Each structure stands twice: as C-alpha cells, then as structure tokens.
Amino acid sequence: MADNYHQSVNQHYGQPDLKAKVLAALQNAGKNIDALTRDDLKAFDEFHFGGIVETRNLAELADLKSEIQLLDVGSGLGGPARTLAAEFGCHVTGLDLTEEFCQAAEMLTERVGLADRITFQQGNALDMPFEDNHFDVVWTQFTGMNIEDKPLLYSQIRRVLKNGGILAIHEVMAGSVHDLHYPVFWTNNPALNYLRSPQDIRQLLTERGFEAVAWKDLTKHSAEMFHGLIERANQTEPPPLGLNIFISDSLPQKTANVLRNLEENRISVIQAVFKLSK
Numbered sequence: 001m002a003d004n005y006h007q008s009v010n011q012h013y014g015q016p017d018l019k020a021k022v023l024a025a026l027q028n029a030g031k032n033i034d035a036l037t038r039d040d041l042k043a044f045d046e047f048h049f050g051g052i053v054e055t056r057n058l059a060e061l062a063d064l065k066s067e068i069q070l071l072d073v074g075s076g077l078g079g080p081a082r083t084l085a086a087e088f089g090c091h092v093t094g095l096d097l098t099e100e101f102c103q104a105a106e107m108l109t110e111r112v113g114l115a116d117r118i119t120f121q122q123g124n125a126l127d128m129p130f131e132d133n134h135f136d137v138v139w140t141q142f143t144g145m146n147i148e149d150k151p152l153l154y155s156q157i158r159r160v161l162k163n164g165g166i167l168a169i170h171e172v173m174a175g176s177v178h179d180l181h182y183p184v185f186w187t188n189n190p191a192l193n194y195l196r197s198p199q200d201i202r203q204l205l206t207e208r209g210f211e212a213v214a215w216k217d218l219t220k221h222s223a224e225m226f227h228g229l230i231e232r233a234n235q236t237e238p239p240p241l242g243l244n245i246f247i248s249d250s251l252p253q254k255t256a257n258v259l260r261n262l263e264e265n266r267i268s269v270i271q272a273v274f275k276l277s278k
Ligand SMILES: C[S@@+](CC[C@H](N)C(=O)[O-])C[C@H]1O[C@@H](n2cnc3c(N)ncnc32)[C@H](O)[C@@H]1O
Pocket: 009, 013, 045, 046, 047, 048, 073, 074, 075, 076, 077, 078, 079, 080, 095, 096, 097, 098, 101, 123, 124, 125, 126, 140, 141, 142, 143, 146, 147, 185, 186
C-alpha cells in the first residue's frame, strides 16, 4: 500500500491510461506510432525548464562519457534518459515514484528503439533500490523540489555513486523571497513544495563529500525564456503536442506563475556538477 507521500506525488504527476493518452495525442498530431522517433516526442518528453537544450548543456557541463552507468533520479517520461543514451552513449537507469510515468517512459523508449540502453524502475529516491557504489553518474532534473528530506536524498545518492563519481543537478531552488504563487509545474499548493536555497543545497552536498566542479545560475535566463514562451503562446493556437497531454487545464496558469515567481525572486534555477570523494 502506497504511503501518503507516494500517493500525493502519483496524484500530482500520474493519471490513468497515460500510455494510451500519449499514443492518442501522437496519432492525432499525425505521427506514425509504429515508427516513432525521439524527434516526435520532443514537445513533451523533457519536463523541465529549457527541455532538451538544457539536458545537452548539463551533459556537456558534466563531461559525460559514453558507456558509463548513469542513474536518472526522477526520470519522468524518460526524455532526458533517451537523450543521454542516444546522444552521449550512456547506459541509463531511470528511477521515478510515479507508476504511470514509468510505464509511459518504458513504452516510448521501446518504440524509439532504445530499450537496450535504458531501464526504468518505479521507486522512491529516498530509498533507492540499488546496490552501493554502482553508478558512475547520478543525474537529477526538476525532482528535488518534491523531496523534503534532502539530507537523506543526498546520502542515498552518495551511497549508490562510485567513489570519484559525478552528480549532475538541474532544478528549482528557493529564492530570496518565500511563498510562491501557485499552482506551479511541480505542485498545485505548498504541500510537495520543498525548496531549499542554493547555499543550503551546496552545503548539504559538501558535508557529504561532494565538491562543486561547476555551478550555473540560470534564473535570469529562465525568466527570459518564459517571457518568450508566453508571448508566443499568446500569438498562436496551442500546438497539437505539448505538456498539455498530461497537464490539462492549468498549463497557462502554471506557466504564468513560474514567470512571476522567477521575476519576484521567489525561485531560482541552478545547474551544477559535483564530484564525490568518499
Ligand atoms: C517535473 S518531473 C521531471 C521529470 C524528468 N526529470 C524530466 O526532467 O523530464 C519530476 C519527477 O520527479 C518524480 N519524483 C518526485 N518525487 C520523487 C521521489 N521521491 N522519488 C522518485 N521520483 C520522484 C515525479 O514522479 C516526476 O516524474
């Protein structure tokens, strides 16, 4: 039986028949669902600010090598995992708490022919179902915001990462002003919003043996990007494929609130790479 936290995360991100909904949306948009490509999925399968562009940027910042074992914590629909496997040659394990996301991620990965390089496992980042010292890289994008116990999260990451391994992070952290405008993409209300300041995150990681090798503040850049996004959305009809497949009615409101939160210093956006010495 799932606990309350598990249920809240699944309720926020998951929905019944997500696999069928995704396939129907692809078909309605004129894609051949029997011969899907990664390009067909690009409008919705990377669920973080900046999409595939920021996945590639972080992969370069982390200097990913081919054939490494990489764990993606909070792998969502698997877009980042597929990018890292197809473009950087990584072997990826995706871990996510939302069952429907794991099932849809697996289905899309099979259909684009990457199942030999990527596996998805349903589970909690706070209790990772992996052996100690297993991965060369732990990767996480836009997931930490839902996780309250960050000391435990980083201890779990440290446990499964090899000595000398790399942690690559891309996520929303707290800004200087507290209280957000809701709903936002990662939660509809203060429950499930567990932002910590960039300084806190850095300190928690340093205390666990992680040394920062790269740190990029993308807050201003993200605000500019959201401005452009909203301007374009106001001028055109909604595209047939987009995040609206799984975020239904509140997408415009979430987008506007994220921009307000960015502009009012309520949230910040950080990409960072750390090296672990145990
Ligand atoms: C905003 S989505 C990001 C998905 C993906 N990283 C991406 O960038 O496309 C956040 C994901 O974190 C997952 N998540 C939240 N809390 C989690 C936890 N404690 N353990 C594992 N996954 C979690 C959610 O189920 C959701 O799929």
